[in-house]
Amino acid sequence: MTDTKTDRSVRSFSRRKVLAATGAVGALSLAGCTENTGNGAGSGNGDRERVVVTGSSTVFPVSDTLAEQFMEQNDDVSVTTDSTGTGGGFSNNFCPGNSDINGASRPIQDAELQNCRDNGVEPIEFQIGKDAVTMAVNNDSPVDCLSYDQLAQIWSQNGAQTWSDVNSEWPDAQIQRYGPPSTSGTFDWFRNNVIGDAGSHVQQYEKTENDNELITGISSTENAIGYFGYAYYQQNEDKLKALEISQSEGGECVAPSIDAAQSGDYPMARPLYIYASEEALQRDPVYNFVEFYIEQSSTNTISDVGYVPVSEEQAQSNLEKLENAVN
Structure with missing residues (x-):
């Protein structure tokens, strides 16, 4: 009988040789193609094996697109994706063992890692792009x-109330804020990296994990402002205006773009991740989907979604980490 781990190793090595040539397939629909309606990771859907993906709304378009592509090539596997927020996915789904993979727009936190391990879940981190x-x-x-200072004024508790509070040349009108909730990795990243020591994130604002609802709110509300992953802006450029950002007062203003994020010129660029359960990776459908995900992460599939692909070197390193996780 052939050893399964040996099969995986041979298959992964073969795929790595053609990684650079792997192309993108299919069009993106940010509305999502699948929904997590099951009763836990690993359960079957009829005769189909099941892979459950939860987590970041930012990473969701990537996971959703790759789930569709993977299922087109593997009709015996059902990959369900659910946009729960990074923190919500860790606490409610991944760490309790109810999902196999969690998308994350920030690294896993110490408390989350401990929660996972307390439940017998060992997370394996893979960087899959940049936002x-x-x-x-x-x-x-x-x-x-x-x-950054003006952003902190706008988004800090007890900060600016009107646009003219930030700049006297701007309207004396109430700032209408739209953003992700505190369970979101985007919220955590923005609070830690932009607001920082300036204060705590404002609590009174329109909040949702559904980034398309943020787009609708900002585009239809005068004096509105909000933040989200670049992919959602790329799909809605005509509906609202993306602001240029400078890291310091009087510094260069840089517009968000894939190129600016890749070069590091855009101040609010950040890495994106998926975390896979080491135990779940022992199941072939989960292993194969994560392997497929990693292979696609250095291709145009990621940029078509609206993010920066990882380098081929990063993808190779991820594949080696994947193999080690099951050996």
Whole structure:
């Protein structure tokens, strides 16, 4: 009988040789193609094996697109994806063992890692791309660029209330804020990296894990501002205005883009991850989907979604980490 781990190793090595030539397939629909309606990771769907993916709304378009592509090639596997937020996915799904993979727009936190391990779940981290966190306003807004300091004024508790509080040349009108909830990795990243020591994140704002609802709110509300992953802006460029960002007052204003995130010129660029359960990876459908995910992460599939692909070297390193996780 052939050893399964040996089969995996041979298959992975073969695929790595053609990794650079792997192309993108299919079109992106940010509305999502699948929904997590099952009763836990690993359960079957009829005669089909099942892989459950939860987590970041930012990473969701990547997972959803790759789930469709993977199922087109593997009709005996059902991959369900659910946009729960990074933190919500870890606490409610992944760490309790109810999902196999969790997308994350920030690294796993110590408390989350401990929670996972307390439940017998060992997370394996794979960086799968890079995002340009996008701050957007209504198309009629006179604002074109904001510094980190101005962003902190707008988004800190007890901070600016009107646009004129930030800049006297801007309207004396109430700032209408839209953003992710505290369970979101995007929320955590923005609070830690932009607001920082300036204060705590404002609590009174329109919040949702559904980034398309943020787009709708900002585009239809005068004096609105909000933030989300770049992929959602790329699909809605005509509906709202993305702000340029400068890291310091008087510094260069840089617009969000895939190129600016890749070069590091855009101040609000950040890595994106998936975390796979080491135990779940022992099941072939999960292993094969993660392997497929990693292979695609260095291709145009990621940029078509609206993010920066990882380097081929990073993808190779991820594949080796995947193999080691089951050996």
